[in-house]
Amino acid sequence: MIEALITFSLRNRYMVLLVVSGLFAWGFYSVKHNPVDAIPDLSENQVIVFTEWMGRSPQLIEDQITYPLVSNLQGIPRIKNVRGTSMFGMSFVYIIFEDDVDTYWARTRVLERLNFAQRLLPQGVTPSLGPDGTGAGHVFWYHLQAPGMDLGEQRALQDWYIKFALQTVPGVAEVASFGGFEKQYQIVVDPVKLQYYNLSLMDIMNKVKSNNNDVGGRKFEMSDMAYIIRGLGYIKSKEDIENIPLSNYGGIPVRIKDIGSVQMGGDLRVGITDADGKGEVVGGIVVMRYGQNADEVIKAVKEKIKEVQQGLPEGVSFQTSYDRSGLIEAAIATVKGKLIEEIITVCVVVIIFLFHWRSALSIIIQIPVTVAISFILLNAFGLSSNLMSLTGIALAIGVIVDNGIIMSENAYRRLSEWQNSDHPENI
Numbered sequence: 001m002i003e004a005l006i007t008f009s010l011r012n013r014y015m016v017l018l019v020v021s022g023l024f025a026w027g028f029y030s031v032k033h034n035p036v037d038a039i040p041d042l043s044e045n046q047v048i049v050f051t052e053w054m055g056r057s058p059q060l061i062e063d064q065i066t067y068p069l070v071s072n073l074q075g076i077p078r079i080k081n082v083r084g085t086s087m088f089g090m091s092f093v094y095i096i097f098e099d100d101v102d103t104y105w106a107r108t109r110v111l112e113r114l115n116f117a118q119r120l121l122p123q124g125v126t127p128s129l130g131p132d133g134t135g136a137g138h139v140f141w142y143h144l145q146a147p148g149m150d151l152g153e154q155r156a157l158q159d160w161y162i163k164f165a166l167q168t169v170p171g172v173a174e175v176a177s178f179g180g181f182e183k184q185y186q187i188v189v190d191p192v193k194l195q196y197y198n199l200s201l202m203d204i205m206n207k208v209k210s211n212n213n214d215v216g217g218r219k220f221e222m223s224d225m226a227y228i229i230r231g232l233g234y235i236k237s238k239e240d241i242e243n244i245p246l247s248n249y250g251g252i253p254v255r256i257k258d259i260g261s262v263q264m265g266g267d268l269r270v271g272i273t274d275a276d277g278k279g280e281v282v283g284g285i286v287v288m289r290y291g292q293n294a295d296e297v298i299k300a301v302k303e304k305i306k307e308v309q310q311g312l313p314e315g316v317s318f319q320t321s322y323d324r325s326g327l328i329e330a331a332i333a334t335v336k337g338k339l340i341e342e343i344i345t346v347c348v349v350v351i352i353f354l355f356h357w358r359s360a361l362s363i364i365i366q367i368p369v370t371v372a373i374s375f376i377l378l379n380a381f382g383l384s385s386n387l388m389s390l391t392g393i394a395l396a397i398g399v400i401v402d403n404g405i406i407m408s409e410n411a412y413r414r415l416s417e418w419q420n421s422d423h424p425e426n427i
Contacts, residue, residue: 069117
């Protein structure tokens with residue numbers, strides 16, 4: 001078989017060169033389009049269902065949210081197992097699929113089953129899917145440097161401007177905000193006044209909810225003109241909340257400011273984010289979408305940050321907390337260095353031992369062609385160029401060189417024996 005293959009190759013040299021050139025071009029194209037990352041993504045093929053029910057105990061969350069979801073999501077096809085976690089005010093359900101299942105197909109199946117499971121949950125509780133990323137998708141972290149701006153304003157800037165801008169970058173699944181205070185209106189109620197006016201906390205909640213709303217009316221025609229009537233009722237300031245009527249007492253309206261006070265404050269926090277021990281900061285985590293090219297996503301995020309920087313208040317700037325592109329570039333530089341080292345080594349070894357530059361050239365050509373073809377297989381199996389796969393290629397280069405040297409030396413020796421032999425048919 002090997003002898004027939006060698007004979008065919010020798011008799012059809014131009015065809016062999018054409019095939020090799022085609023494979024090299026295909027491999028070069030695969031190198032350009034192969035996803036590049038620093039570390040291999042070994043996380044499970046999973047879909048996360050997150051449900052929030054604030055103020056409830058873990059046991060209540062387990063009984064009324066986690067258990068109904070887990071029991072109904074188990075019927076989805078091609079899943080390995082379903083895991084549930086309950087904590088104070090939150091429920092997490094992890095649906096683990098088989099490794100060969102498409103991620104977006106799995107998310108669609110979970111959404112279909114959630115439409116049925118929704119009726120089993122308490123009123124007002126809505127489960128949602130987590131981002132279509134993995135545990136290795138946190139590719140870029142940043143925080144804001146904003147001297148003179150309080151943490152509440154920084155968090156508002158992050159949530160309502162920076163986050164929305166960065167989420168438009170191709171390949172970004174989510175931008176998770178951290179640090180600072182989430183602004184909210186807080187009503188501090190006096191229980192004695194509640195009892196005096198015969199009101200409850202539910203009365204206050206319902207009145208505030210119903211008074212923070214826009215309503216539509218009918219069309220009104222006057223002088224051959226049509227006008228659309230609507231009621232504007234959205235809350236825009238602290239004074240709007242203070243003047244919301246709750247009931248009447250002796251013909252006099254009882255408002256929010258009569259039973260307590262309204263203040264601007266921050267949401268409850270369970271931790272803080274500190275940068276280099278110099279104080280609290282506000283920032284975000286860029287989560288890459290499943291199967292994307294990490295290097296390209298990070299470059300696109302950095303370009304978008306330059307655009308966003310122009311719209312920030314004076315004195316506010318971005319500071320990089322974590323950037324995976326440095327590790328990615330180092331891994332690629334390692335493979336490039338190994339390629340150059342191997343080519344130089346082959347030239348030196350073959351020329352010293354054989355004193356034949358054509359033999360050295362035949363071995364050197366094998367290295368880039370073989371490496372390029374290996375990227376065709378990486379794309380075919382859906383593998384990225386990461387630290388592990390690139391290291392494997394770098395190690396395989398030594399095997400390629402050894403094989404080439406042995407075959408060249410053997411061919412060189414056999415040809416030499418054939419030329420010096422009186423009976424060439426015996427060689």
